[in-house]
Amino acid sequence: MPGPSAAVPDATVERLPLYHQVLADLAREGETTVSSVRLAELAGVNAAKVRKDLSFLGSYGTRGVGYDVEFLMLQVQRTLGLTGDARVVIVGFGNLGQALANYGGFGERGFPVTAIVDADPDKIGTQVPRSDANGESATERVVVEHVERLAEVVRDHKITVGVIATPQHAAQAAADALVAAGIQSILSFAPVVLDVPESVPWRKVDLATELQILSFYQARSGSLQHPA
């Protein structure tokens, strides 16, 4: 029996959000129970892999029955450390930053955009409607602040996640500022490798990278299959 905080393999961690998503869909449809086979179908992975992944969280299934959807969802959340909302600050209010700010996807999934900063004085003061987990709360708005106030803003709003949406050349400076402000993790949209302390996990999302990978599998299509 792996204890609640036993080591979870990296490959499993990367799949947990997918399972969480599928479980949320099932719960919304009123399903109370799900088998590893069905979960695997919906997630597009092998059933044995699902069972092994879930076994790292603990032994929460019932043989002959399957897993309780709601309960399993809670266990996934616990394992991922999704305890309540984690507030987000977006650095950079250009095209991408504005897009991310208006995109409701963050707040709906437990990561409300609580602050936005930019270096351009012309952008300071711009207001963006704020949507959190409860949907749109029309009265609340997020105001763009100057990047110099970042540390203050992070402290005052108890923000833990930083999103970098600056141009490539400003990304490292943004990362440095976020780390100095005491942010706990960073998601970057700039196509550069960031230099941050090991204690601050970060990930990169680069759309061109994704398209280039697709390009490879497209060229090989028919003979090779792309990986999930």
Place this chain on the structure above:
Amino acid sequence: MPGPSAAVPDATVERLPLYHQVLADLAREGETTVSSVRLAELAGVNAAKVRKDLSFLGSYGTRGVGYDVEFLMLQVQRTLGLTGDARVVIVGFGNLGQALANYGGFGERGFPVTAIVDADPDKIGTQVPRSDANGESATERVVVEHVERLAEVVRDHKITVGVIATPQHAAQAAADALVAAGIQSILSFAPVVLDVPESVPWRKVDLATELQILSFYQARSGSLQHPA
């Protein structure tokens, strides 16, 4: 000696765009040559891994010297199948779709947004400035068309890549429409597992997923290191 079209491991394919990005930066700075050690530093990976990855493309380094930056970049492009521009259609002109359309990042990196479609009649006719590899060409614009004209648009503009920026519930229909229109690969921002033919490679970009993965490593921060 691995021939030009020998099998390239999936893990290598996923890193090639990163190397390409680093090589492009080096070229911009006027560097003509780079060693595996330096390339590894800049890409944030192990040097032996870099050499092994590159050896799958062919034997293009010079012992005692390193790799020719420009030439290696060409080899990476060839391996990824990046032959000229691959035109993109965005399906869905909501918050996210508008964001992606205005975001120059696609065109600058060889994936010009050539068409946009949406199901909402109110959005048809909206114009978006078009930016391609040569930067902003102010005169050219992309006009939002109705999704029913998708097949026609894809054919007329020789579009090969589809980007799904619809709400979750419309994503599968969008994928079906893209496949029917003869698209060659799909990048989806909807948090669902798509059902498409094996011949059409697709990838999912989900921001909440990324943040949830970060959440795990943040909770473990100090003891465990996140992967790349």
Place this chain on the structure above:
DNA sequence: TATTGCTTGTTCTCTTGTTCACAAACTCGC
């Protein structure tokens, strides 16, 4: 041309991840 110094390409070993296969365990119907 020989020597020195550097860097690649590759082999080998170790670790991680995937999948199969099956015993253990549970439910349901009779």
Place this chain on the structure above:
DNA sequence: GCGAGTTTGTGAACAAGAGAACAAGCAATA
């Protein structure tokens, strides 16, 4: 209470990937 049918959890075999180590090969210099 028992047997039939399911489904989990995991051991074991297999595949893929990572990294260390080093021989082979090239450049530069004398």
